[in-house]
Amino acid sequence: MSDPRNPAGTADQVDEKEILLNEKAKALFRAIRCLECGSGQNIEFSNAPTAVALRDRVRKLLRDGLDSETIRDYLTQEYGQSVWFQESDIFWTDPVLRGLWLGGALLGGLVGVTVLRRRGTLSLTSKTLASPRLLTKTQIRQLTQQIVGQRWRWSAAEERTLQTILSPPAQQSGVTRKSP
Incomplete structure (x- = not known):
């Protein structure tokens, strides 16, 4: 109607x-x-x-x-x-608050690394921090398990990918570079 x-x-x-x-x-x-x-x-x-x-x-x-x-x-x-x-x-774009958030995140990360190092479960040296390729497969597995828990396991594809990523670059034999 x-x-x-x-x-x-x-x-x-x-x-x-x-x-x-x-x-x-x-x-x-x-x-x-x-x-x-x-x-x-x-x-x-x-x-x-x-x-x-x-x-x-x-x-x-x-x-x-x-x-x-x-x-x-x-x-x-x-x-x-x-x-x-x-x-x-706006809260997240204010430079002062952004600095506080970033500072808090950095402080939290620093505290986390310090706690893990004191427990002896995380051994980071300047060499391992400089290049993740120097971390062994076991160290990567330990770090991952600390972050996500003990029940977590790598799949076969992830193992291969990690091995490729973490292995040092192949040296080319027979080719030498002269420095200037």
């Missing part, structure tokens, strides 16, 4: 328009910082009163026909540039 106020076909157009409007709104919601929640949250999922009001305002502006850039300009005038997430504001 069709609605007498809407001619046939316009309901689909309204639904399409509403879906497009919601997609544009969600994209803007992800880019707008919640003014009450702090610097780490956008207004998309925030229940703070200002976030709800901002979502309603953005939807109204989109329904009024304003495009995303005009809405950006309007909100920037209204609230300032701090309402928008900037590239450097």
